[in-house]
Amino acid sequence: MSEKTQLYLNGVSRSFDGFKAINNLSLIIERGEMRAVIGPNGAGKTTMMDIITGKTRPDTGEVIWGEDTDLTKVDEAGSARLGIGRKFQKPTVFETHTVEDNLHLSLKADRSVFGTLFHRTTDAERARVDELLDLVRLTAQRDDLAGDLSHGQKQWLEIGMLLAQDPELLLVDEPAAGMTDAETMRTAELLRDIAGKHSVVVVEHDMEFVRALGCKVTVLHQGAVLADGSLDHVSANPEVIETYLGR
Amino acid sequence: MTRLTSLFAPILMLLALVTALPGAAATLEELMQRLPQGSYDDRAALVMEIAATGDERAVPLLEALGEGDLQELKSDGTLVRVVKEGKTYTAYDPLTGESLGEIGRRDGKKVKVNNGLRRAIRSALGIMTLRHPDPAKRLEAAEAAFKSGDPDQLEALDAALLAESDREVATVLGAARAVAMLNSDATEADQFEAVTTIAAMGNQDALGVLLPLAAGEGPVAEAAADAVADIERSQKVWGLAQNVWYGLSLGSVLMLAAIGLAITFGVMGVINMAHGELIMVGAYTTFVVQEFIRNTMPEMFGWSLLIAAPLAFLTAGAVGVAIERGIVRHLYGRPLETLLATWGVSLILQQTVRSIFGPNNREVGNPDWMSGAFELGQLTITYNRLWILVFSLIVFAGLLALLKRTPMGLQMRAVTQNRAMAADMGIRTGWVDAMTFGLGAGIAGLAGVALSQIDNVSPNLGQSYIVDSFMVVVFGGAGNLWGAFAGAFTLGVANKFLEPVAGAVLAKILVLVFIILFIQKRPRGLFALKGRAVEA
Amino acid sequence: EDTIKVGILHSLSGTMAISETTLKDAMLMLIEEQNKNGGLLGKQLEAVVVDPASDWPLFAEKARELLEVHEVAAVFGNWTSVSRKSVLPVFEELNGLLFYPVQYEGEESQRNVFYTGAAPNQQAIPAVDYLLENEGVERWVLAGTDYVYPRTTNKILEAYLKSLGVAEEDIMINYTPFGHSDWQTIVSDIKAFGSAGKKTAVVSTINGDANVPFYKELGNQGVSAEDIPVVAFSVGEEELAGLDTAPLVGHLAAWNYFMSVDTEENDEFIEAWHGFIGDEDRVTNDPMEAHYIGFNMWLKAVEKAGTTDADAVIDSIIGVSVPNLSGGFSAMMPNHHITKPVLVGEIQDDGQFDIVWETTGLVAGDAWSDYLPDSANLIADWRAPMSCGNFDVAKGQCGGVSQ
Amino acid sequence: MLDVQSIDLSYGAAPTLKGISVAARPGRVTCVLGRNGVGKTSLLRAVVGREPITAGAIMWNGEDISRLRPDQRAARGIASVPQGREIFPLLTVKENLETGYANLPRSERYVPGEVFELFPVLKDMLARRGGDLSGGQQQQLAIGRALVTRPKLLVLDEPTEGIQPSIIKDIGRAITYLRGRGDMAIVLVEQYFEFARDLADDYCVMDRGEIVLSGTRDTMVEDDVRRWLTV
Amino acid sequence: MSLTKLIDRRMGIFLGLLFLVTVCVPLGNLVMSPDSALHVPSFAVALMGKYLCYALLAVALDLVWGYCGILSLGHGAFFALGGYAMGMHLMREIGDRGVYANPDLPDFMVFLNWDRLPWFWHGFDMFWFAAIMALVVPGLLAFVFGWFAFRSRVTGVYLSIITQAMTYALMLAFFRNEMGFGGNNGLTDFKDVLGFDLQSDATRVGLFVCSALALAGGLLLSKWITASKLGKVLVSIRDAESRTRFLGYRVEGYKLFVFVVSAMLAGLAGALYTPQVGIINPGEFSPANSIEIVIWVALGGRGTLVGAALGAIIVALSKTLLTGWIPEIWLFALGAMFILVTLYLPKGVLGFIEASRDRLRPKAKAAPVKEAEA
Ligand SMILES: Nc1ncnc2c1ncn2[C@@H]1O[C@H](COP(=O)(O)OP(=O)(O)OP(=O)(O)O)[C@@H](O)[C@H]1O
């Protein structure tokens, strides 16, 4: 494995009550790489992310982080501490905290019990939160409870939380869902800026958005890789058209 | 041996008396007149003397005495049998059964009996009724003979045995004969045979006879010791079966108590602290039904439970619907507050029942078909437990079918999973909520009918089941009827296997510790729902 | 209005309401009757009822309320021992008077408390004597609820039986939790224990709620009194009212009073009770009689002292003798226990007890059991100059601080 | 037809809808457009009865339904596909679909064929619990479930969210087909502009709780609309 | 964090009132003559001391339930353990003044024929040891129990019910005379503490003041915890446990921390309670008692700390008054109160008070409590 490898999935399978959601999936994400993962509904994209973040254990196969960390032995908090950040398909924020607190809690900082007990908010942290609020256009809502946001606003907040964590790898599940076309483009831009310093894996069904990302695309189908390459390359694949893009 | 003889010392005495003074035998009437006098021991001897007259009229006399119906009229000291019918008392001649007309409640003075005297009456009647035409009576007599083990009955038993046509009675007679034989100075061979006969019974009664025998010396004692060892071995095996049965029976009670909660709490997610009181409502409904039947149509008593069951379901269900419409309805989305409110409801229901029915236990009787026990091999199976088990299974099956197979069941589940969406789908959520809560409550009421048969019917009834019910539902896995089913029976059986080893208190503690540990292994109970669907 | 207040401290809710509510009513009746008869010291009596709700610390709180806020002259109350233990310091501190009407485990004599229920020697031991003599019992099951009263009583009985030569293996001891309702295993164990060819009896210190399911199971499993009699110390007429007693005829209970006692005083009492409660079916029981005795003793002592002052009453009440309901007189002993007859009754199918045996004379309550090594040497005598609840006759001194 | 007449709605003190009026006719699709948080979902929730309105009226076939409970509105033929899918997680796919039977006569209690034609995956997964499905599968189920009730008014809140491109095309075709049947009015909230534009017969654009632009397909100026959708 | 920041309006008012009571009650009891209208009877002092212990217990529960979503139905166990630890010391203090005049063994051991003190009774003759144990034992139990349960991710009702199983099992165990804690009767008949006569007014006032200080301390400690970043993490756990994990917080560690702190506060409350009511017995472990604690918190206002304390005092006071005023039907009144509060005061009594204030004078909204889990 090369030194540049950030994440390595090898022969991973996972079934639910006999149904193979992930089937002998192998995948390499390099440091700083941005990767788009597409594929039909139920292809196993979200399940793949569950496996990487320790939410779901694979039945077989290896999931290696960096040099040699076995992610199958790490729980959710552990994966986050290793530097994996995640945005969920269904926007998930702390509904009873204010927008601002959601971001504060996400900031990269000491996560230990006593670390948080004795934590004092620094000016740098405050500045960073302001910056993020601005970025996700929620400055006006900073004191609102996150639960009162509209669907799209929650999406944005969650993206903000992801950025606040400053993770090495971002797993972004359908960030553009529920956003207007213009905002979708902005999101793509945002992710492009991040890539390079961070690795990013994006799942999305919006082909405009994927095109805007301008990165390598992997097509998943029935839990395994069906095709990969540039968007143009995979969209020309008749199987991809048949199962995913449609005519 | 000496111990046994002490039990029938009066008989020996009496026989000595009778044989010594053949001519002076007193008449039945004379003997009877002496019944109210003397110590219990004296009167036990008198009973034997009465039996020894061989006069058939002694049977009703002794029966009346044993039942406590014999009274001495305060006016003139005549003995009469008094029967209470409703509010009136009628006197009968104890020997002839001829009616002597109505008497006042305080006219007579009861001729007292105690256990010793009753035992004497039982053996006396036993001898006298060995040849009774009714096989049931003969069986009773044979059993009495077995219990008394009086060697002087040998002849009578031999004769009865020869004439006996009923197999069951004959078996018991044979056993009685064997006991009598053992208590007599029969030959070793006869005693040997007797030991074999008794050993063949293989039950606790046999053990009772053989154990003292085995403590002695000689070949008969050895044979008895062998037989004891055999019986004890087989009893160990039967003991396991017994424990399983007790466990299932306890499990059925737990399940009945918990299954309504599996609806209100498991399916609806309402922490219903008043669940126990709904059980109590069911039990009091049973009480009211029985009171009504007792006062208006006592002959219907056997039907009382079958009448009470639907009424209890409806009463408790109606209370449930009232709770849901009045309180719980306003609290969906705030499940924890239902705990506070239903706790309040439970206090009010308890006090209501206390105010209406008083703080004491009320008597709920077992109809005949719910009383007594039968033997299955070495298992003693009581009818009330058996019927409760059957009842619990029926309730369970019915509920399962309702939830899984009917549109109503589907709507219930849909409403509890997402009330707003269910309404959007056109489901009348208010109605469904009321019906669901009412159903859970109604089933608690049914549990109350069953529990009234084995437990107190008091305002505290509910409190004693609420904790166990929650344990069962959670142990099995909330939201799953099969969980409640498996949970109840697992906990029941576990408890009953622990109880003989650890004692009832420690067993209960151990079961609780077991639940705590088990939940560590399966944090969502035995029948945990898994997968995304649960977290969603 | 100038009245003498009498506190009634019985649980009207919670687990003990089932037993204690009746005692509250009995006290109200006694007070009402006394007021009809002119009250006390020319004043009317006024009952102060509170509900300690079967909550033991609440008992202490309510006792304090009665004594400090209502300034009652005497309190009649409590059922469980733990509730009594809870209020003891309060009565001691505030120098109140408590009349405790329930049979208990003994091992206590407190200056401010009068024990009108039975001590173990007034109930348990005579009952065992009865079984020994009249039933020829050789094997014993001591079954009880797992708490102090049964534990202590059984300890005393065990020592007593052993002193009579009963072998270890002929005694089976079994404890169950409060409210135990599944008796299948235990009843079948009792049957097994009783089938060793020796006459067996069960001595039951099973408490309150657990009794109904216990007796139902006995009946259903066919344990008849002729084969294995059960003698109970906590089962009275009230408990039987919840049961069909037909299958239980012949099982026994030992008390100092039964409703079936055939005396004029008792007839009057029952009639008054039925009149007061307005229900001909209501029964009377032993603790009610204990209150009857205790109340009358207090009245007499107050009259004797001419005041309701606690110290005066404590002095004047010793030796006071009042009629009990079983045809004799009960007297307050210097150890604050009373003399009572002991009766053994058999259950009848009408839910009453038929008295089959009674002590020839009265038995004086013994605060300290002779069958426990550490209390054998203790006596209590609250008369001057000894005035001590736990005087050690061997050392010749009053132990502890209770003086 | 549906006629929303200048309704107000607020969450607590904050006014969210201010005098909104929209109409929807059978055989036509009315599209509601607008940026995040402008009140589109709130409008639909008001129509189906999830949120009470504080002023105005919601008329359905001449009847004011604004005081009716959601289930009563459903009984009058209103069905919705809510934002966030709201599948019954522990019911199987089949049972999820059957919840739509509540107001159907016995003879109509079956899943219309077009549902499985449109979403073949549902047919394969009838026995799987709804909550276990993938996001896109759930969205398909939500649409299918609404169709089971044989609605007269179908309210769709971003129905294409999370759905793969080929099926989005199918959904578009299906909506066209349903509109073509002429017995159903459709209200569609959509962010995916092309999709909306292709389907809309009538449209309105919302901003901060108000309608800022509306009209029919023929009069729609795309750039005007887009201006309201960018930040 | 500065003290002024901790004491917000609501806390300030409550602590102010508490301070007032703490000053006035001793004066009223000890200084005022009994005939004076301002005299506070000893009866009331003991009663208020008890209420304050309950209030501290309620605060302890609110810390875990209100802020971390752990609905413990077994908090009475921690309270009782603290109470027993203190009770054991008080028993030892009796020395040879017991009825059997045994210098080493408490009375109940003598009359059950114990010949020596069980090992776990050693050390309790020293006050400091008992005081430490009153915190350590509940804390340790909470630690062990929580360690397993939180690691196994037992949540929601499952956690609630096993905490109930825990207290129920302890109740049955303490009932057993063999356990060596006095069985059903528990520990009673205490004479004095640190040489002060428990029946004297001064001691009673002293204990009352200690309880008030403990309550104030408990409130401030809880407030400090909940106002810190850790407090926000707790709320996150309460409302979205899984999401919190994905941010890298080790949820089990946080839960364990508050659970142990809460158990120790409960133990402290128990330790102060025992000398004031004069008895500690297994009834304190009964599941119903623990449920009642939850009721206090819910009634006062969950997730508000001050509300929890208020709830405890309101319920306990109602119980005191109602059982005296309407002993025959007081349950109707109490039950109705519970129902009405849930129906008409959804945020508890405190929420109601503040809402009515806000209605008069609109201000920034207080963070509401969301009911996430069951
Ligand atoms: N716990 C489970 N039980 C049963 N089936 C499951 C479970 N979890 C996932 N599945 C199935 O596994 C498949 C993969 O699901 P996944 O959510 O990974 O798909 P996806 O690629 O993210 O799809 P989408 O684009 O619709 O979000 C789906 O068919 C889903 O139904």
Ligand SMILES: Nc1ncnc2c1ncn2[C@@H]1O[C@H](COP(=O)(O)OP(=O)(O)OP(=O)(O)O)[C@@H](O)[C@H]1O
């Ligand atoms: N339950 C609520 N409580 C308070 N405010 C709310 C609530 N739901 C929505 N809002 C607010 O109302 C406004 C409108 O929300 P709505 O969900 O209707 O927007 P939307 O147009 O559907 O947005 P999106 O495109 O993001 O779905 C938003 O500002 C939102 O913050």
Ligand SMILES: NC(N)=O
């Ligand atoms: N004293 C009793 N019976 O507890």
Ligand SMILES: [Mg+2]
């Ligand atoms: Mg997905």
Ligand SMILES: [Mg+2]
């Ligand atoms: Mg929306």
